[in-house]
Amino acid sequence: MLAVLPLKSFALAKSRLSGVLDASLRARLMRAMACDVLEALLGCARIKRIVVLSDDLEAKKLACGYGVEWQSDRSVSCRPGLNGGLRGAAINFVSQGENAMLVVHGDLPLLTSGEIDDVVSAWEALSGPKRVALVPSADRQGTHIVLAGPPDALDFQFGPNSFALHAAQAHRKGLSLAVLNLAGAGADVDTERDLRRLTAARTVGAHTRRVLPDITNTLETSHWIEEHVPEAYFER
């Protein structure tokens, strides 16, 4: 099984956390989560090929360090963004004879090799020429994992409401579909609320766990400021 880990530039990642974490801590967090996801993929025996898809040279270095492949968005697609890059990569994988493609997002620090294995098993249990397994976010708005066979079976529609869009597309195209609700894979890190959940979680990946003390400190400091420094003190 081929797995693709798409990564936006670490310096630009997690922009929705810019109100709570500074740029350097956001980049460290994203890098750590990507390492944990890569290690979960490497720990799953059924994953035989891993490709990091990113225009970021730091992500390229990370891929090389783990001995996995790297492809740039730009080299596989002229359409910018996550969906364009994944579509271009999928078309190339079809021409290379790959029969399926597992897309796993990089901001899933609770993901385990066992959950990846569950997704592959659910997909393998489907019948029909075109099969798709989806793992939605815990709130069922986003999609965190897609396993599509053949790789171009689904047009990727990551963005707002992506789970409903992916499921509706699969239905419209007559694809066999499996949906898995998974605790680790369902938990990404986009908002301050997600960060607070992450600091309280028990089974966080080892790399992300090492960044948590600094995140906890930052959250506690901003909480202290909110409690003790009245809004009126801030210059407008």
Ligand SMILES: Nc1nc2c(ncn2[C@@H]2O[C@H](COP(=O)(O)OP(=O)(O)OP(=O)(O)O)[C@@H](O)[C@H]2O)c(=O)[nH]1
């Ligand atoms: N290759 C590639 N990966 C991307 C791109 N945009 C997002 N990703 C990756 O797709 C996955 C899901 O991304 P998001 O949840 O939107 O994360 P994000 O873009 O860092 O978060 P925000 O900046 O807060 O929107 C993560 O692994 C990202 O690194 C892109 O343009 N190209």
Ligand SMILES: O=C(O)[C@H](O)COP(=O)(O)O
């Ligand atoms: O579906 C998506 O676009 C991404 O996975 C982000 O999902 P989210 O809504 O859980 O952030």
